[in-house]
Amino acid sequence: MNHLIRTTGLCAAMVLAVALPAGAQQQKPALAVPMVYLRQEVPQPPVLSNLDPIPDDLGIAGAEVALKDNQSTGAFMGQDFSLTVISVPPDGDLPAAARDALAQAQLVLLDGEAAHLMAVTDLPEAKGALFFNVAAGDEALRSDECRANLLHTIPETAARTDALMQVLVARQWSDLAMIVGPTAKDGTFADHLRRSAAKFGLAIAGEVPWTFDTDLRDSTMDEVPRFTQTLPDHDVLLVADPTDDFGRYVLHNTWLPRPVAGSHGLHAEGWASVIEAWGAVQLQNRFEAHAARPMRGEDYAAWTAIRAIGEAVTRTGSADPAALRAYMLSDAFQLDGFKGRALTFRHWNGQMRQPIAVVNDRALVTLAPVAGFLHQRNETDSLGLDEPESRCTAFKE
Amino acid sequence: MRLLLAALLTSVALPAMAGEIWVTNEKDDTVSVIDVETLEVVNTYPTGERPRGVTFSKDFSRLYICASDSNTVQVMDPNTGEILHDLPSGEDPEQFVLAPDDRHLYIANEDDAVTTVVDTQSRTVVAQINVGIEPEGMAVSPDGKVAITTSETTNMAHWIDTATQTLFANTLVDARPRHAEFTADGAALWVSSEIGGTITVFETKGQTEIGKVRFAIQGVNQDLVQPVGFKFSPDGAKAFVALGPANHVAVVNTATYEVEKFILVGRRVWHMAYSPDQSQLFTTNGVSGDVTVIDVASEEPIKSIKVGRFPWGAAMRP
Numbered sequence: 001m002n003h004l005i006r007t008t009g010l011c012a013a014m015v016l017a018v019a020l021p022a023g024a025q026q027q028k029p030a031l032a033v034p035m036v037y038l039r040q041e042v043p044q045p046p047v048l049s050n051l052d053p054i055p056d057d058l059g060i061a062g063a064e065v066a067l068k069d070n071q072s073t074g075a076f077m078g079q080d081f082s083l084t085v086i087s088v089p090p091d092g093d094l095p096a097a098a099r100d101a102l103a104q105a106q107l108v109l110l111d112g113e114a115a116h117l118m119a120v121t122d123l124p125e126a127k128g129a130l131f132f133n134v135a136a137g138d139e140a141l142r143s144d145e146c147r148a149n150l151l152h153t154i155p156e157t158a159a160r161t162d163a164l165m166q167v168l169v170a171r172q173w174s175d176l177a178m179i180v181g182p183t184a185k186d187g188t189f190a191d192h193l194r195r196s197a198a199k200f201g202l203a204i205a206g207e208v209p210w211t212f213d214t215d216l217r218d219s220t221m222d223e224v225p226r227f228t229q230t231l232p233d234h235d236v237l238l239v240a241d242p243t244d245d246f247g248r249y250v251l252h253n254t255w256l257p258r259p260v261a262g263s264h265g266l267h268a269e270g271w272a273s274v275i276e277a278w279g280a281v282q283l284q285n286r287f288e289a290h291a292a293r294p295m296r297g298e299d300y301a302a303w304t305a306i307r308a309i310g311e312a313v314t315r316t317g318s319a320d321p322a323a324l325r326a327y328m329l330s331d332a333f334q335l336d337g338f339k340g341r342a343l344t345f346r347h348w349n350g351q352m353r354q355p356i357a358v359v360n361d362r363a364l365v366t367l368a369p370v371a372g373f374l375h376q377r378n379e380t381d382s383l384g385l386d387e388p389e390s391r392c393t394a395f396k397e
Numbered sequence: 398m399r400l401l402l403a404a405l406l407t408s409v410a411l412p413a414m415a416g417e418i419w420v421t422n423e424k425d426d427t428v429s430v431i432d433v434e435t436l437e438v439v440n441t442y443p444t445g446e447r448p449r450g451v452t453f454s455k456d457f458s459r460l461y462i463c464a465s466d467s468n469t470v471q472v473m474d475p476n477t478g479e480i481l482h483d484l485p486s487g488e489d490p491e492q493f494v495l496a497p498d499d500r501h502l503y504i505a506n507e508d509d510a511v512t513t514v515v516d517t518q519s520r521t522v523v524a525q526i527n528v529g530i531e532p533e534g535m536a537v538s539p540d541g542k543v544a545i546t547t548s549e550t551t552n553m554a555h556w557i558d559t560a561t562q563t564l565f566a567n568t569l570v571d572a573r574p575r576h577a578e579f580t581a582d583g584a585a586l587w588v589s590s591e592i593g594g595t596i597t598v599f600e601t602k603g604q605t606e607i608g609k610v611r612f613a614i615q616g617v618n619q620d621l622v623q624p625v626g627f628k629f630s631p632d633g634a635k636a637f638v639a640l641g642p643a644n645h646v647a648v649v650n651t652a653t654y655e656v657e658k659f660i661l662v663g664r665r666v667w668h669m670a671y672s673p674d675q676s677q678l679f680t681t682n683g684v685s686g687d688v689t690v691i692d693v694a695s696e697e698p699i700k701s702i703k704v705g706r707f708p709w710g711a712a713m714r715p
Contacts, residue, residue: 072510072530073551076567279549279573282531285508314552314569336550336573336592340642341620379618 030080033070033319034105035309037063037302038120039087040094040112045183047245048217059111059134060085061291062299065283066306068290073314081310099125106130106321109305111298114138114145121147130321132305135298139192142349142385146392149321151328151350153308154301157189159384160268161196163356163368164261166382167268169200170370173235178207178262179228179250181241186210190240193262206232210246217249224253231255238262265360268368271300272359275367278340304337304352308345311335329395339367341380349392353380416673416715419460419475420681420688421448422705428462428473429688429704431679433672436690436700442478445471450492450535451710454517455499460712461517463490463504470504470515475714485522487513492533492576492710496559497541503557505532505546512546512555514562524562528555534588536577538601547574547588554588554597556604566604570597575625576668580651581633589624591641596624598654608654610638617643626668630693631675637691639666639680646680646689648696658696662689670711681708 037060044054055061063083070081084104088097094112098120101108106129110117114136121131131150133141137157141150168174176197180190190207197204208231216223228237228250237254239262241247247264259265273284273294283303287295295303312324312333327333329350334342339355346353355367369379375386417439418431426448430440445464452461453475460473463486470486470493473479486493489508496503501523504513512532514524529551536545537559544557547570554577556566571593578587579601586599587610598608612622623641629651630637636649642665648658663682666689670679677699678691688708690700 069530069550072548073553076529076551076553076555077569279531282507282549311552311572334572334593336552342572342592342594378620380620 030074030078031313031317031319033074033079033081033107033309033313035067035081035083035107035109035306036101036105037083037085037109037111038098038101039085040116041087041090041092042113043090045243045245047243048215049244049248051248052244055291055293055296057291058296059109059298059302060087061287061293062295062301062303063109063134063306065287065290065299066303066310068286070306070310070313073310077314079313079319081306081313083306094119095123098123102126102129107309107319107324108132109134109302110150111135111302114141117141117150118145118147121150128321130325132308134301134305139385142351143389143391146349146390146394148350148394149325151305151308151325151345151352153305153352154298155270155354155356156351156384157192158196159351159356160270161189161192162199162383163268163358163370164193164266165196165200165202166368166370166373167266167358167365168202168236168261170366170372173259174202175233175235176202176204176238177228177231177234177236178204178238178240179210180207181210181243181245181247183243183245185242186240189242189263193238193240204238205234206230210241212246216246220249220253224250225255228253229255234258236261236266239264266358266365267360268356268358270297270354270356271295272297272357272364274359274362274364275338275357276364278338279336280338283338300337304335304343304354307337308333308335308343308352346381346387348387348395349385349390350395351384353378355380356383416713417475418670418672418679418688419451419453419712419714420679420704420708421451421462421710422686422707423447423449423683423709424707425705426464427705428460428478429708431688431702431704433677436702438702438704440478441705442473444473444480445469445483449709450490451712452493452495453712453714454495457714459517460714461493461495461502463493463710465489465491465507470502472517482520484515484517484520485513486515487511487522487525492535494535494537494544496537496544497539501559503535503537503544503546505535507531507533510548512544512557526555526557526562526564528564529553529567534575534577536579536586538579539581539583543579543601545577545579545586545588547577549573549575549591552590552593554586554599568599568604568606571595576627578627578629580629587627587636589627589638591623591625594619594622594624596627596636596638596649610636610649610654610656612638612640612643612647612656614640614643614645614659617645625666628669628671628678631671637669637678639669641665641667642684644682646678646691660691660696660698662691662698663687663701667709668711670713673713673715679711679713681711683707683709
């Protein structure tokens with residue numbers, strides 16, 4: 001039950017009103033900038049551990065913090081940012097909710113799976129709107145299935161697995177083995193790990209599917225060592241378990257004393273609570289004060305989407321989706337995202353270009369791109385789909 | 398004999414050059430005192446938590462220290478290293494500037510979106526002014542009439558009328574403004590933007606943008622060129638600009654806004670202070686934990702001095 005996003009307590013629409021800072025000066029009539037956070041709730045599968053439930057306000061809390069940031073600038077600029085949250089239950093009518101959202105705002109954050117996103121962006125009513133993917137890492141959305149009206153602030157999964165492999169290369173841990181979970185999501189993530197390993201010249205010498213169908217929690221120390229004994233020798237053991245079912249029980253239970261990486265152990269995220277430098281502590285503090293929990297990658301994706309809108313509105317003086325989109329995709333756009341480099345958008349598929357945090361549970365290992373991985377345009381483009389690899393054509397005028 | 402006398406005179410004259418550079422070590426909760434003559438650390442004093450901004454009173458009898466995580470501005474006796482008292486500062490003071498009246502401190506409260514004005518004599522808060530998110534850079538005009546706060550997330554320079562302690566203008570700059578300084582004549586205001594990678598120059602009268610400084614270092618990725626602290630040269634013809642993770646200080650011609658030279662310093666360079674005779678410039682290098690000494694005349698680095706962990710602010714005492 002704690003893994004199912006609960007609908008109780010979440011009104012169909014929550015309108016957030018935050019007081020403008022006192023002392024703010026209004027020089028001209030306020031420019032209204034309405035925004036909507038539209039979420040399709042997705043039932044989560046049961047997992048072994050009860051330790052880390054998915055927060056009900058995942059993503060939404062990040063949008064709320066960014067809204068306050070935008071309102072601060074807006075108060076000085078005469079721009080009035082507002083946010084409506086619409087959360088659709090798993091069996092709800094997403095297109096109807098999307099039409100409702102588009103009647104209120106043409107700037108929409110989308111939280112759901114890839115198919116949900118496309119069901120919204122392809123509505124006739126969605127034509128002039130600008131959407132931000134804050135949840136789906138699918139490659140297709142940045143390639144064959146890209147949409148001109150959909151930008152992505154959540155990193156693609158490939159950018160995260162590329163970042164992880166850059167660290168393994170830098171450490172010269174080049175021989176890998178992998179445990180792959182049983183679900184389709186596990187398989188997709190494993191595939192990204194394989195491709196990123198190949199991209200950076202690492203070899204996955206052996207793989208084994210996770211087949212346990214019992215509650216392992218009392219017997220991990222007996223079962224997991226023998227299970228991993230069959231793998232060929234390796235420097236690092238990869239785990240593909242993005243839904244957080246079994247991966248945590250692999251650490252320190254391996255036959256060989258080897259570090260674990262992938263979905264557990266050393267992992268790569270758009271944001272993590274262990275990021276401290278580049279002023280990040282301020283954002284972490286603001287977020288924790290607001291949401292009473294650490295900031296996660298999904299929260300950060302929503303935060304950057306709202307902040308990108310804020311930055312574009314501030315610089316252009318417009319709330320028109322087409323004008324904002326043109327500005328965001330131009331060389332002039334740059335957003336400070338507390339990761340030490342300006343965040344920008346890739347002009348070929350609308351993906352936000354951003355450093356990826358490679359972390360363990362207690363510390364940042366590094367922010368990728370790792371020094372030494374060069375790129376002719378921008379080192380950050382060594383992560384994820386580069387222009388020649390993306391089959392997206394919607395962004396070519 | 399005459400030659401010997403001349404040499405003697407020179408060596409006697411040397412102590413006039415002496416002085417100290419005081420450096421806050423953000424991750425050690427200390428200040429390091431560097432002797433300008435020997436270029437060695439001669440003292441290290443404990444401070445409150447996370448010391449960052451640092452400045453002396455006009456007569457150099459008091460050192461003001463932003464102890465950010467202690468939520469206070471500490472007042473230290475620089476002769477003994479003793480903390481005399483704390484000043485009310487508002488939460489999370491990061492950077493401040495002492496007004497020309499030698500009495501009022503304008504403090505940026507980073508977590509609170511507020512600028513706090515403190516009377517250092519009565520030790521009371523005179524005013525709190527709402528500004529943008531994450532205020533940081535602080536400046537005051539030479540005539541004391543205008544104070545500036547820059548806000549890192551709101552991307553603005555906020556102009557404060559010090560007579561009324563209210564905002565009279567808010568001007569946009571590039572992403573993440575970190576530091577602001579008025580030129581010596583007060584006619585222009587320079588604001589550095591760390592993520593934007595620029596310095597924006599405003600005409601003080603009218604608050605209009607009159608120039609932009611851009612930086613490009615061969616072999617350094619453009620998005621790692623991040624201007625933070627800077628100082629004008631004694632004659633005002635140049636500005637020395639710390640470029641953060643680019644590990645260089647840029648020498649900028651203040652007439653043309655062109656970069657004339659890049660000086661290699663330590664890693665993640667933050668702020669700087671001149672020696673008393675202004676012949677040397679001391680830069681704090683956060684990541685390498687040292688201070689680079691630059692010879693101002695030749696614009697060459699001449700020495701690195703190890704200080705504490707994450708040196709940030711710097712102030713000179715003759």
